[in-house]
Amino acid sequence: MIQQIAEIIKKGRTFLVTSHMRLDGDAVGSELALYEALRGLGKEVVVYNQDRTPQMYSFLPDAGIIVNRLGPLDGFDAVFVLDCSEIERAGEEASRIAGIRQIVNIDHHISNDHYGNLTLTDPEASSTGEMIFRLVEGMGLEITKDMAVNLYTAILTDTGAFRYSNTGPKTFAVAGRLLEKGADPAWIAQMVYETFPAVKIRLLSRALSTLEFDWQGRIAAVTVSKKMLDEAGAQWEHTEGFVEFPRSIEGVQVAAFFSEIGEGFYKVSLRSKGRFNIEQVAGKFGGGGHINAAACRMQGDFDTVKRKLFDAIKNGGR
Ligand SMILES: [Mn+2]
Incomplete structure (x- = not known):
């Protein structure tokens, strides 16, 4: 080739x-x-x-x-x-x-x-x-x-x-x-x-305040809404790496980072540890990636989007 x-x-x-x-x-x-x-x-x-x-x-x-x-x-x-x-x-x-x-x-x-x-x-x-x-x-x-x-x-x-x-x-x-x-x-x-603009760390502090768990602590998620981005004066690129924070928590198998890229439209970055195949979960929503790192886009009311994703994680991945 x-x-x-x-x-x-x-x-x-x-x-x-x-x-x-x-x-x-x-x-x-x-x-x-x-x-x-x-x-x-x-x-x-x-x-x-x-x-x-x-x-x-x-x-x-x-x-x-x-x-x-x-x-x-x-x-x-x-x-x-x-x-x-x-x-x-x-x-x-x-x-x-x-x-x-x-x-x-x-x-x-x-x-x-x-x-x-x-x-x-x-x-x-x-x-x-x-x-x-x-x-x-x-x-x-x-x-x-x-x-x-x-x-x-x-x-x-x-x-x-x-x-x-x-x-x-x-x-x-x-x-x-x-x-x-x-x-x-x-x-x-x-x-x-180690050259982050201060605005990124300010946005991170807001994002971390949204930290939530599901599946008895095996799923952790953080979210950045359009409003948070605007209020911090940040761009989507400043959210790179945010998904690593929920992933870094003890007992977490799957980390999700939701970023609201439009009204009711979310980009979901997913990370998993070990053998949990997160690519398979992202695939169910038209996304893709690798075994431990994948992404997809989801549309709808945020609570529904979250529930759908968490259910898919609980039902799959191995
Ligand atoms: Mn690549």
Whole structure:
């Protein structure tokens, strides 16, 4: 598969690189590393995301080249869709992007639906960043310092700083290689985890006051409503990582974080510990992800949404 992708890269001149809405470190880091690899080969590359880059990832090398608007797409030889289990996750431009003549789907989600002409999926990979590392190395290209910073950040964030069960020996092997290529783990950790704006911590304190339990303490949930966001003067990106707080409680098997993204419309981030398969629960509501980390969207009155989700958790997951 890497050979076929290398062939597309060799033959093409102009490429589009994109990822999912509500960007995370894996999406942005993977896009930018691939951008750098393609630029190194003298290709024209546009990196497009529907959403603007979260402030916490603006330190990534080349982050400034990402655009949030797309012109005509006829000129692109291929599009690389990264870290998206379905192409629709690219957002409002997804159907136009799906019209590009060659679609290369590179992703590590177990729920990937194999859209595109070429699909490179590896549910065993910690992150799309880990896959991009193998692709770039597999093509015999040099990993530059900038690529190393981008890919290390992708892996760091998608493994919850090497804490989630998607962390394996290969993850550390790749991370080690990236340090050799110049990524500084202390600096990157500081940029990602210790440079929060005060508004985020203020919002967190409100979110934590919504903490609730179900299933005799095995489910814990926190919520951020639109109103709380507005009152704190915060953006949705400031809620990244909030789900880790209910997850960190003793006895909790499943953590849920509800964010109200529209009137009666919720994005639900889910985390589980151990063998509890939360991907299966998210799947019941049209979502997806991994065994210990998944997400879905739910609509309706908040109490009903919550009850439906908690019931599904109690009835499933193993
Ligand atoms: Mn990912």
